[in-house]
Structure formats: structure tokens, C-alpha cells
Amino acid sequence: MRLTTMTTYAVQAMLELADQPIGKVISLRKIAARHGIKAKYLEQIFIKLNHAGLVKSKKGPGGGYYLDRPINAIKIAEIMEAVGESSAPVRCLITGMQSHCSRADDCSLRVYWKKMKDTIDQFLDSSTLYDIMREKKKT
Amino acid sequence: MRLTTMTTYAVQAMLELADQPIGKVISLRKIAARHGIKAKYLEQIFIKLNHAGLVKSKKGPGGGYYLDRPINAIKIAEIMEAVGESSAPVRCLITGMQSHCSRADDCSLRVYWKKMKDTIDQFLDSSTLYDIMREKKKT
DNA sequence: GCAATATTCTATTAAAAAAGTAGGGTATTG
DNA sequence: CAATACCCTACTTTTTTAATAGAATATTGC
Numbered sequence: 001m002r003l004t005t006m007t008t009y010a011v012q013a014m015l016e017l018a019d020q021p022i023g024k025v026i027s028l029r030k031i032a033a034r035h036g037i038k039a040k041y042l043e044q045i046f047i048k049l050n051h052a053g054l055v056k057s058k059k060g061p062g063g064g065y066y067l068d069r070p071i072n073a074i075k076i077a078e079i080m081e082a083v084g085e086s087s088a089p090v091r092c093l094i095t096g097m098q099s100h101c102s103r104a105d106d107c108s109l110r111v112y113w114k115k116m117k118d119t120i121d122q123f124l125d126s127s128t129l130y131d132i133m134r135e136k137k138k139t
Numbered sequence: 140m141r142l143t144t145m146t147t148y149a150v151q152a153m154l155e156l157a158d159q160p161i162g163k164v165i166s167l168r169k170i171a172a173r174h175g176i177k178a179k180y181l182e183q184i185f186i187k188l189n190h191a192g193l194v195k196s197k198k199g200p201g202g203g204y205y206l207d208r209p210i211n212a213i214k215i216a217e218i219m220e221a222v223g224e225s226s227a228p229v230r231c232l233i234t235g236m237q238s239h240c241s242r243a244d245d246c247s248l249r250v251y252w253k254k255m256k257d258t259i260d261q262f263l264d265s266s267t268l269y270d271i272m273r274e275k276k277k278t
Numbered sequence: 279g280c281a282a283t284a285t286t287c288t289a290t291t292a293a294a295a296a297a298g299t300a301g302g303g304t305a306t307t308g
Numbered sequence: 309c310a311a312t313a314c315c316c317t318a319c320t321t322t323t324t325t326a327a328t329a330g331a332a333t334a335t336t337g338c
Contacts, residue, residue, distance in 0.1 A: 001142060001227065002228060002229065005325080008229055008252075011248065038327065043285075046285080059334045060336040061337070063284050063334090063336080086140065089141060089142045090142060112271045112274060116259075120140065177299080179299065199306030200311065200312040201308090202312075202314070203313075204314090
């Protein structure tokens, strides 16, 4: 049931942006260095985050990324979706996925896995970057 | 966040046993055939379930597997654990796993992923084979 | 203008994990 | 005692994930 490293990197990077003062950008390379992520890999992640509208970028020298929304308005669920990771525990519950299973409509297990997915979604959908940062300050 | 097919096969097979009248065994090969699983693959799964004490077996002709406990006493969490799948969304939360992360103790994200794991565990730990079967009868 | 910086994009390769296969062994029944 | 069915280990293939590579585009500041 593990998340891909791409997802965890994405959340780490978003937290880094969340830590920045408003109006300031931070370069991808700096984030990569600080978290021990290869810059080239983080690039791909930021492109996805950008496409999803979660970050904005400023090009050229002194450029970088920044958040365009308040940190309590960015849900972890959105970050996950942006990088293409699904919360579905089984393939037949991934949205836009052919089920390949003839008895999908009449499958009690599928009903159960759906409940599991709903539980996970509810968790991810009710937590924002702000909630994680608050945790940081506590410790 | 997908489960391995081994886990889903394991739950399917356990449900098959749960459907059997008490005192009756069902052979691995029959379960495999009914669900379109390769018998050789299912064998490995049953060995794990057996080791975990979730099923018992009767050898020889007419033999097979059966549940040794009431179906409301077998949690889905136990089945998952039996086949070696962890509910942890990140590696550093898998029990018995070296974290490889120096700042594991002071990681606000880790705290968050832990909450996520707890949410999933609570779901898996509060549902039994009986709960899934009840769903079946409804539809 | 132009050089330096930094993001954007696509394609390919490498590594890791999962899924499946194979083959022999052991126990039990009828 | 032969047929059935579980038991165990090792290996191979496939799939997925992670990483790398190389080039293109945009912007700043001198």
C-alpha cells in the first residue's frame, strides 16, 4: 500500500514552498538539494504540479516556483492526484480504468474496497499543507 | 496506493472458505479455478495464510482448506499481514524496517503519514470476513 | 543584445517490485 | 500403493517505478 516516491517528493516540495514568505520564489534546484532529490527528477514532478495548477513558476535568473493559493487551500489529495497517484486499492476502482472484470457490478469485495478507498480519500481530502505545517511547529 | 494482487487473491480465497459449510474443506485447485487464479500461485498464498494461523488444511484425497475460526473473528487486517503487505504509505513506517532517514524522529511529514496509516489500519482492523459477506447477501 | 539562469518537455534506460512458473517433496486417503 | 492434495524453495518474466539524458524555451540583468 505504499505511495510512490514521486508522491512523497511532491508533498515535501510543496511543504518547502509553503514555508516560503509570500511573494518569494524558490528554485527547483534548491529544493532538490535540500531534500536529496535529483533535480532532473524533481523537474518532472513540478511540471505535473504546474499542470494541475498547484504551483506557478517564474522563469529566468532568480526564478523558481511559488504557491498561488493559501496553504490551507491546498489539499494533500490534490497533490496526489496531480502526480497521477490514485487512492484506489484495486485497479478496478481507478477512475478512467477499464475494469477487465465481468462481475464488477455484482462484486461484494469491490464494494468493500470502495469503502476503503472512501476512507482514504476522506483523510486526504480533509488535510491541507497547513495541517502538516502546524504539526511541524508543535514539535 | 494499490494492494498487490496477492492480497486481493488472499481475501477472495478466504471468502470462498467462509462460504463453505462448517466442517467442509475446499481444495485449493477448486478455488483457483473459480477465480481464474493459477493454482501454483495460490499455493504460495495459502502457505502464508496457513503460517499465520488463518486457515487449516487436510491433506490427501478429498483434502483441502478450511477456516478454524468464526468468520466474524477473522479481520481483513490479519489477512493482509499474513501475505506480507503493509498498510504503511511510506517505507519508514513499515514495522521492522530501517528508516534510512536521519531526521525520522523530527519529521512532520512522517507524523502525517503515520496518521494516514492509522486511518487505514483502523478500517482494516474493524472489518471481518463476515462484514464483506453480509454485503454480498444484500445485493 | 546576449550570456547566464531556470523552467519545460519528450524519450530512453535502469532498477526494483510484483507476478507467475517450475519442480520436487511430504502426508493422507481409499 | 497409487492417486490426490498440500508444502516448500528457487527462479524467471513482466510490470511499474525511478532515474537519466538531451534539447528547447523563456526571462533577467548587465
